[in-house]
Amino acid sequence: MRRVHTVACLAGDGLGPELMAQATRTLRKVARMHGFAIEDVHAPFGSEALTRSGHPLPPATRSAVLDADAVLVAAVGEPALGGVESELDLRARVTQVLFRGGELTLLSPLDGAESWTVERAFDLARRRSGRLVSVDQDARWASLVDEAGSRHDGVAVEHLSLADTLRALAFAPDRLEVVVTTGLVAAAIEELAADGGGRLVAAGRLAGNGPSVFAPAQAESPDDAGHGVTDPSSMLLASSLMLREGLGEAHAADTLSAALRQARSNGAGPVASVRRTLTTSTRDFADAVVGLLPASHRNAEFLPESAA
Numbered sequence: 001m002r003r004v005h006t007v008a009c010l011a012g013d014g015l016g017p018e019l020m021a022q023a024t025r026t027l028r029k030v031a032r033m034h035g036f037a038i039e040d041v042h043a044p045f046g047s048e049a050l051t052r053s054g055h056p057l058p059p060a061t062r063s064a065v066l067d068a069d070a071v072l073v074a075a076v077g078e079p080a081l082g083g084v085e086s087e088l089d090l091r092a093r094v095t096q097v098l099f100r101g102g103e104l105t106l107l108s109p110l111d112g113a114e115s116w117t118v119e120r121a122f123d124l125a126r127r128r129s130g131r132l133v134s135v136d137q138d139a140r141w142a143s144l145v146d147e148a149g150s151r152h153d154g155v156a157v158e159h160l161s162l163a164d165t166l167r168a169l170a171f172a173p174d175r176l177e178v179v180v181t182t183g184l185v186a187a188a189i190e191e192l193a194a195d196g197g198g199r200l201v202a203a204g205r206l207a208g209n210g211p212s213v214f215a216p217a218q219a220e221s222p223d224d225a226g227h228g229v230t231d232p233s234s235m236l237l238a239s240s241l242m243l244r245e246g247l248g249e250a251h252a253a254d255t256l257s258a259a260l261r262q263a264r265s266n267g268a269g270p271v272a273s274v275r276r277t278l279t280t281s282t283r284d285f286a287d288a289v290v291g292l293l294p295a296s297h298r299n300a301e302f303l304p305e306s307a308a
Contacts (some may be wrong), residue, residue: 003037007242022285044058085213090205093195094245100198108180132157134160135160200237212246
């Protein structure tokens with residue numbers, strides 16, 4: 001039987017429904033290609049729910065979140081998100097940055113979850129290139145990472161200062177494939193990582209038990225809502241991050257992020273705001289990503305036509 005993952009989709013209002021529509025159809029396509037299914041459960045959330053039921057987080061939405069395997073949020077900055085996260089066992093923040101030629105994943109602990117976050121970082125590094133960068137705020141943090149490293153053969157650890165890390169972000173970002181650090185240092189790294197031209201950023205909060213939460217980290221202009229021209233790139237990257245770190249579908253995540261990178265480098269996106277010259281619509285850009293999924297599959301030559 002096919003694996004089935006249930007995703008609670010919290011679109012909210014404004015740009016949310018447009019972004020979520022493209023994310024869910026892209027997720028269904030890439031899931032079918034990789035032999036599993038996504039059951040997306042769309043629940044009222046935030047201002048949309050307040051208008052409908054008088055509460056930004058009604059009981060049905062809480063139930064949908066708690067019963068899900070992962071949570072995908074489109075409404076960046078929605079205050080009701082705090083109510084969702086307070087129900088969950090969230091232990092670490094994860095940020096993914098997609099840049100020309102590569103990507104960076106940054107992990108930092110939430111309150112009291114330093115050891116759990118470091119272990120998660122080693123697990124991620126092992127699944128990637130076997131390299132982990134620790135950005136050390138103090139000797140205690142460096143010792144914590146080294147102690148964990150003694151249990152993880154096959155993962156090479158490099159300790160960097162914040163200054164060295166920021167230089168690497170600017171001039172050699174491929175050196176920083178998987179990074180783990182404390183929350184205070186992570187904020188500075190995230191800010192600079194998002195500054196580079198053409199970079200995409202998505203973020204999540206990882207749970208020790210139960211569903212993790214994922215969302216775009218780059219907010220688009222609310223003035224574009226309803227015009228079909230907002231850029232869905234960060235939302236699609238959040239979907240890829242959810243596949244990898246929320247659902248354990250790493251191959252599908254690789255396929256989606258590769259298609260997204262290719263669509264952008266082909267000049268298909270990002271889409272332009274209505275205040276600039278319109279080049280393509282939100283749906284057209286998502287169509288370009290979906291069309292590139294089969295070629296982005298690592299076993300594209302063996303992919304059945306029915307899945308392409």
